[in-house]
Amino acid sequence: MNNLAGFIKKEFIHILRDPRTLIILFGLPVVQILIFGFVIRNEIQDVKIAILDYSKDDVTREITNKILSSGFFVLSENLTENNDIEEIFREGKIREVVIFESQFARKLEREGKASVQVLADASDPNSASLVVNYTRGIIFDYLKKASKEAAQPLKINAEVRMMYNPGLKSAFMFVPGTMALILMLVSAMMTSISIAREKETGTMEVLLVSPLRPIHIIVGKVTPYILLSCINAVVIIALGYFVFGLPVKGSLVLLLAETVLFISLALSLGILISTMASNQQVAMFLSVFVLMLPTILLSGFIFPIENMPKILQWVTFIVPPRYFIEILRSIMLKGTGFFNIWQQTTVLIGMTLFFIILSAVKFKTRLE
């Protein structure tokens, strides 16, 4: 065990002495989370909308003014009939249409209830969901104030319809997605590169000639990255919580346990890649093409899986981050317990074991 401790110590020195590694390890997560966060924030500024007001009374005008003066929305057009909606969406000029039913104020006053319909262009699902939430927020804010003055409790029935993507998922996709991406990057890419570096510089030759067993080399390489990845995961969760107000509704312990599972999976993938790559560049390319791109494109991180062509939807079943992102979203946003995510967890455990066994078999005790 002493030789393992020496190996781990050496790995830590490698990491801590290389500024580039440190930047990737600790700078990147923070920057990525902030970038993704602010991209989404900036999108909800001066969003172009159209209003279709069948009522044209004081209340609808006041709500419209409230919406337009919020700074989030800009009026692009006032529509006069339903038929215009489809066309204006198709032209791509606007992202949302707010429709007030006729006799809005009268209904609200007499029945205490009126309906407003919010249509959003959900071909960009994340922003559509944000736009709608902001609109609803403004309407309900008005309602709250109005209710205080009214004799009876008022109710506005805000009917939301997502155009072009009815099965829209939650808005806060970016934190779980970024977390999957960063853990994949740190764990898999950094380990595969660090093993490939030993091959490239020739130090692997001496390690192989030494009495060290492959398992020592693997464990020695992986241990520092497990620790660092855990730190990263906590930093990401904290950033999501404190900067963007992303809650962790479910159990934090379960969340961390699932994270450790995903880190193990990524590390075993990294070792597998290093057994195939003879130098750092190959390791890098393999990591990017085999791991990074699927994580970004096929995991549901940015593009909803439901929107993909059927064949790509099938491909996503073998993309590990897909399951991890589902687990994260369930725990963080929906607050579900283990009972609802045991299937995804089982798949991840199975994949981890598969990759560990495969890389242990492929890890060579010789140069060839």
Place this chain on the structure above:
Amino acid sequence: MISISNISKTFGQIAALSNITLEIPAKQIFGFIGPDGAGKTTLFRLITTLMVPDSGAILVNGFDTVKEYRRIRMFTGYMPGRFSLYMDLTVEENLNFYATIFGTTLEKNYHLIKSVYSHIEPFRKRLAGKLSGGMKQKLALSCALIHNPEILVLDEPTTGVDAVSRKEFWELLHELKQKGMTIVVSTPYMDEAAKCDTIALVHKGRLLETDKPGKITGSFKEHLFAVSGENQFRLINDLRNYQPGVSAYLFGQAIHLSFNTKPDINHLKMHLAKSGHGDVKVEPIMPSVEDCFISSMTSSGNH
């Protein structure tokens, strides 16, 4: 003791080693001499269990390099062609690391490497990447020695190292030999051959000759002369065309000329004078290892 029997190894179409049989005695400095691409590194990787031969077998102290490779790895020290040091670790950290992976410590085995390590100890806090070539070489040797190996395999340890460091390095190897270590070393420098107890001349994966350096030069059957004069290029061509059975090659400042029968030197001088070479010196010389190498390389027909 290392016994190599009928070893062959090919990479794709290229035969790196063909049918090598060889015995490396214990407690000697055994040198493999040959140009780049002769197959020295491949042979060393086979000896150190890093590769498996296509055919044949190697026994290191009686252990088979394929089946019992774990045993061999316990008592072998290996220094690959490129100094396998961690350039971002200090001298001391490199040594400590190699000590721990062999299950020992620098303090415990300090006496084993003292003679080598003392040269670089003043720089122990310096990063390995910032050392000179000679110091890197001594550090790599210290790392290879830290676990007190019985067999030390050094792949071109003096390549890219200055002349003074090279001389010091060979002195260190002789000290280690005195302690009873078996040292296998390769070098492209023919002048280092004389410092080995036994040498093997290798070329294009074949073993040309194995013997003591003195015996190899002693068994040189041709008549060797050093020729020096102006216009070496024209001179060497004229010498080559002088008569059959002559070979001439540039050797440092002079041309080495060898005859397989005893030549008439006066006749040669007259011949050269006629060809317009003025002041030409022709002197008989003793053969060096390099002359033997070139001679056996040409006679084995794979020049």
